Amino acid sequence: MSDLTTFRQEIRDWLNDNCPESMRTPVTQEEQIWGGRNLRFPTEDAKLWFDRCVEKGYCVPDWPEEYGGAGFSAKETRIFKEEMARLNCRAPQVNLGIWMVGPAILEFGTEEQKREHLPKIARGEIRWCQGYSEPGAGSDLAGLQCKAESDGDDYIINGSKIWTSYADHSDWIYCLVRTDPDAPKHEGITFLLFDMASEGVDAKPIELITGETHFCQTFFDNVRVPKKNALGVENKGWTVAKRVLQFERNMMSDMEASANTSGTTPRSAAIEHIGLVDGKLADPVFRQSVVRHEIQKRALDKTQQRMADEFAQGVGDMSVAMILKYVGTEEEKRKYELILKIAGEQALGWSGEGFSDAELQLTRDWLASKTHSIAGGTSEIQLNIIAKRVLGLPDAAGK
Ligand SMILES: Cc1cc2nc3c(=O)[nH]c(=O)nc-3n(C[C@H](O)[C@H](O)[C@H](O)COP(=O)(O)OP(=O)(O)OC[C@H]3O[C@@H](n4cnc5c(N)ncnc54)[C@H](O)[C@@H]3O)c2cc1C
Known part of the structure; x- marks a missing residue:
């Protein structure tokens, strides 16, 4: 068995033994653990899961152990994420420290700054x-x-x-x-x-x-x-700022994974609201739209995986993250428009009776999806940057 196969098995065993069942479900916004001085946990399981991950450095698996991480290589980190996703494990902590400023401190910080800030982020002490x-x-x-x-x-x-x-x-x-x-x-x-x-x-x-x-x-x-x-x-500071924007766009290119929303997908909505006939979605038009979304999502996932592999081999290109941010956030918007069409008036509840909690969350997720193509740089700006920096096209003034 290769080292990585053994590693995968060890991670799988650890997650099976240590991730409580209730932490293997979609997480609501209120249940997310953002870290910070006033850290509170919605349940005992959430605290247990967080404490266990902090002890192993699993909030920041790819950071060096001396700064509170697990010291995993890029390949090991990818395996860790795959095994987390396989069991639907919740992220133990979400924090801009993990996604953005922590990586920037690792790259640009003095030793004193690294020792001051990184372990506190890894332990969820500072938001x-x-x-x-x-x-x-x-x-x-x-x-x-x-x-x-x-x-x-x-x-x-x-x-x-x-x-x-x-x-x-x-x-x-x-x-x-x-x-x-x-x-x-x-x-x-x-x-x-x-x-x-x-x-x-x-x-x-x-x-x-x-x-x-x-x-x-x-x-x-x-x-x-x-x-x-x-x-x-x-x-x-502009050099550091641009690098942090790259980290942000990279994170946002997989909004489905980072947004942690109601967990409704076009497929699950279609099965619930339209139903199956002979194992197929009863409505051929919606069937086609659901499949189109799933193909696009699969292509995005595969490109993301390829990007991670290239970074692991030291030949990664951050412009791919920028393209994925644009494509990923636009696809998220289309996904929620589709779910809304499928769920019909059940997807338009805001409060009160007649709607399940998941349906009320869905309306909010649909609205939130519109913000993702603005945050971290709008889609129009991404297209401008891709045109100029990636494709080398002249701008309107011919420069
Ligand atoms: C959910 C969310 C979270 C955010 N969180 C943060 C945060 O934590 N910290 C923070 O600092 N900021 C945050 N932002 C702000 C975000 O970075 C800005 O909203 C974004 O950069 C756009 O800037 P603006 O809102 O000033 O829009 P504007 O720059 O005024 O743009 C308005 C419109 O004009 C278009 N436009 C502007 N210039 C051009 C151009 N040259 N070519 C073509 N079209 C153009 C834009 O695409 C947009 O449609 C957040 C935004 C959102 C939606």
């Missing part, structure tokens, strides 16, 4: 939020104005960020600030890490289309941050 967008800087992110002025060993930060997901529940923020207002716009930005409990930080929730208050506008009024909290070099 992170992302301070990129501003009221006048979304797609044109490099136009950001939130300023950090030098004051001895500190920066003093003034300005605001918008659409900061879960800022009001987060402990730390990674934030883009302008440290040189006279430099060309991409060159005067610094990537700063700071505590949301710092004096002068105020996060005000904004209501989302799904009814949740997922977003905040986050205000900074003379917030004092030590200069040593800069990740990477002063005024060179």
